[in-house]
Amino acid sequence: MQRYQTEERALRYWHKPHRGRGAFETWAVIVECHRRWGRGEDGQIRREYAWVLAPVASPLRGAWPQHIIDALNEDDGHVHDHAQNTPFDETEEAETLSAGDRYRQLTAAAGRTASNRSERSRRSEVDRYFRSPAAREAVLLRSGGTCENPRCLGHPTELTDAGAPILEVDHVNEVGNGGDDIPETMIALCPNCHALKTRGRNRRQLRTTLLRIARQRHRTFSRDES
Incomplete structure (x- = not known):
């Protein structure tokens, strides 16, 4: 991956669903590399690398859209390290944090990632889909393991x-459509409620409700001193 990023070469993007067969989906180029905290399948926190891919129709550079070319020209190959101000500190001091303190710590880390995108550039148009792991972790912490849709029937x-x-x-307002990648506009949903929010007949009304709930729970949890 690092070599293909440095050489600005297109790679084949394959997708293999769980217990399914892999299939070629598109060509893609790497426009950025991020280092972040993530959680493995064993549930343990780990440092991991995430590459931001942009789909292209062909491995031939001459066929790539101009905004992809501009994004590649802006990329200096530097790894954007979101782990340096670690929101996933595994020290004994971190283990004594209350749920509220932990939530505020994660929210602050997500805010730093979001603020780094405030300057518009060609590259930011491409990497807008990069998700903050701290924001996701904060929402899961806030949910207490339960769907946050108050009318959940799952x-x-x-x-x-x-x-x-x-x-x-889930982002109540999709990141690709300009939504923010911060906990107060994100919500934890079971698969059924997620489908209703995305494809349900009353999805617009549900999105309004979920955004209100997300902001309300964010304010409540941010004030939590337990």
Whole structure:
């Protein structure tokens, strides 16, 4: 990945669904590399690299859109390190934090990532889909393992094989449409409620409700001194 980024070469993007067969989807170029905290399948926090990919129709540079070329020209190959101001400190001091303090710490980290995107550039048009792991972790912490839709009719007690709640962290206003990647505009939903929010007949009304709930829970949790 690092070599393809340095050489500005297109790579094949394949997708393999769980228990399915892999299939070629598109060519893509790497416009940025991020270093961040993530959580592995074993549930443990780890440092990981995330490359921002931009789809292109062909491996031939002459066929790439101009905004992709501009993004590549802006990229200096520097790794954007979101782990340096770690919101996932595993020290003993971090373990004594209250849920409210932990939430505020994660929210602040997500805010720093969001503020770094405030300056518009060709590259920022491409990397707008990069998600802040701190924002996602904050929303999951706030949810307490339960769908945040107040009218949820799903299965709140169901768990994955790893014992984790079956929740999907969603942006009420999609990032690709200008939504913010911060906890106060994000919400944890079970798969059923996520589908209703995305494709349901009453999705517009539901989105209004979910945004209100997300902001309300954010304010409440931010004040939590427990």
